[in-house]
Amino acid sequence: MTDSKHHFIPYGRQSIDDEDIQAVVDVLKSDYLTTGPAVDNFEKKVANYVGVKYAVAFSNGTAALHSACFAADIGVGDEVITTPMTFVASANCILYQGAKPVFADIDPQTYNIDPNKIKEKITDRTKAIIPVDFTGQPVKLDEIIKIAEEFNLVVIEDAAHAIGATYKESRVGSIADMTMFSFHPVKHITTGEGGIITTNNKDLYEKLTQFRTHGITRDKSLLKENHGPWYYEMQFLGYNYRMTDIQAALGASQIDKLDKFIERRRNIVDQYNKGFSNMNEVINPYQETDGNSSWHLYVIKLNKDLLSIDRKHFFEELRQASIGVNVHYIPVHLQPYYQELGYKKGDYPYAEELYEQIITLPLFPAMTDEDVEYVIDTVKNIAIKPR
Structure with a gap:
């Protein structure tokens, strides 16, 4: 029997325990509140979990996707193929870079983007593919990567739904050029708001890290000049997309569960x-x-x-x-x-x-x-x- 007096059941909800709360309290009592050692620790934990060399944390999943588009050198005049059956962020991140989202229809059986339809949409302006693991179900990554290799495209996997999923024995996050996970409260684990990009590519990793901090670097090997220990350079127009230690401490506690x-x-x-x-x-x-x-x-x-x-x-x-x-x-x-x-x-x-x-x-x-x-x-x- 249906019962209107039954307690309300939301479609999704975070699971927070005392351990998670204590992790956040510990940061609140520490020297760092914004980007510090807790972010570094969380990035390492995510990288280890999915089996990649690098992970870069961001203030939210959309910021992470935007940063990935920047790192992939997507810009004005470029086209990027994605699915229409997704949250707007998967396409908006393309617009942020002045490029054009090109949609490819879904496979009516899997609800994921259809690799055959991707192929039909490729032009000489296509720069990347952003496939989305709808509901947590991995896309046909091998077919999509094969297409990307054939046409020299970057694959940015929007795995906002799919942390912990596997594709042909490999963890999602270790397969595409870059993979984005989201940590919004309805997702598998949460940092309140937050996102991350995983990659095995050092150049992409360095671009992502710099982009989330205004395009600023203090890395001596990258500086054009060096006026002293205080010196930093803004080398391109980045954004303030950093995650806080408060969020990262929650994420690091959550990923253990x-x-x-x-x-x-x-x-x-x-x-x-x-x-x-x-x-x-x-x-x-x-x-x-x-x-x-x-x-x-x-x-x-x-x-x-x-x-x-x-x-x-x-x-x-x-x-x-x-x-x-x-x-x-x-x-x-x-x-x-x-x-x-x-x-x-x-x-x-x-x-x-x-x-x-x-x-x-x-x-x-x-x-x-x-x-x-x-x-x-x-x-x-x-x-x-x-x-």
Whole structure:
């Protein structure tokens, strides 16, 4: 039975314990509050976790993506291919550099960008590809990297949803030229706001580090002049995109729990999959055989041919039952700003059709089995209720 008195279940929520709180308190009592030893420690932990040489932390995931576009020398006149089925930041970071986002439609089965569609969109102006691991499901990285090598393109993987995911036995974050993870509170681990870029490329690492600090360096080997120990140079126009030690201390404490969080997410997904397995009204999300998703989101697709209720009313009834459902995402090219830039409805039919049919159900480690059963029962009752 649905029960409007049930406690509210958000679609995502951070899991913070006393250990995390103590880590932040320790920094508050220390000499450093902004970028200091805690940021360095967090970067090393993330780099070790995904298996790369370098990680550079930023104030948020969008700042990290923008910095990656800068490091890849993306600029005016360039084109960068990404998916329309993502949060606006995946495309906005291209605009920040004066370049043009070019969307490639999704694979209707996986909901991820379709490598074949990427190939169709390449021109002599294409500089990079920003594939997005939608919901935590890794994109077909081997196919995308092969295309990138063929056309000499940079791959910036937007893995905001996918820390802890694996692709063909390798950790996401260790495969693309640069990979971005986000630490917003609904993600797997949080720093409040925050993002990071992982890479094995030293040149990219140095550019990223300098870009997040106004384009300033104190590295003696990079200075054009040297007036003394106080001397620094601003060598290009960077931004203040630094992470604080307060945020990094929280992140470093959280990453120790990441595998446990992901295990719980996968348990919940198994429960959902089982719960909806005998229903034709609801289509479970696709599970990639090559990649092991870290399950940031659980997105169901409504079979509109079998339902006597539309998505809007389905969504509203779930909300009325205290289930904080959401929709991920409104395709980027449908946003008013992008429409003004000339992108049109009808350009990416698979993304648009998917958007009309999806609802994101709650998924976070602190959900109880009872919460999950309540969501399953409520979805079933709404789907089969005679109108």
